[in-house]
Amino acid sequence: MNILFVCTGNTCRSPMAQAILQHKTEHNVQSAGLFAGEGMPASEGTSEVLKQEGISSDHKSQPVTEDLIKWADLVLTMTQNHRDMLKQSYPADTGKIFTLKEYADPNYENNWNELKEAYAQLEEAKLTGSEIDPNLLDQINQLEKQVQNVDIIDPFGGNYMTYQKTYEELDNYLELLVKKIDNKDR
Known part of the structure; x- marks a missing residue:
């Protein structure tokens, strides 16, 4: 499978995701940036975190x-704005x-379906003039937060710990991605 990761400048998140996934799988992986220059190395923070994790990377932006x-x-972006x-x-x-x-989180689709069902219940209550259950409104609120939280932390300009948090977040979702892709390949 050919997988492309996309972020803004192709020096922090997308090259980190590329390196991690290449370390975990045999898939063809590239990364690029919406506003990337040509041939820039990965940021110092990205390079340092990958080195500490034992992952080699000789990245050049594109x-x-x-x-x-x-x-x-498959094209996987780091934020909703990149995707859109x-x-x-x-x-x-x-x-x-x-x-x-x-794409990677199996709970995302479940949460999205639960949110659609909750909205349908809310609309039905409004149409029939029934009393709206406050628990339903709380459920909608929580589900909306979960389905809107799809951005990966941008470490740009941050310290080593910021890059480490981004690494951990990417590693978590890339583990889920590998499971999903491996199940599709069977």
């Missing part, structure tokens, strides 16, 4: 291109563009 989008079977910009720029490829969190 901008997102139509050829990269076509090459990819790519979907707008490449409308023929929207079916393979997701945030990493929404």
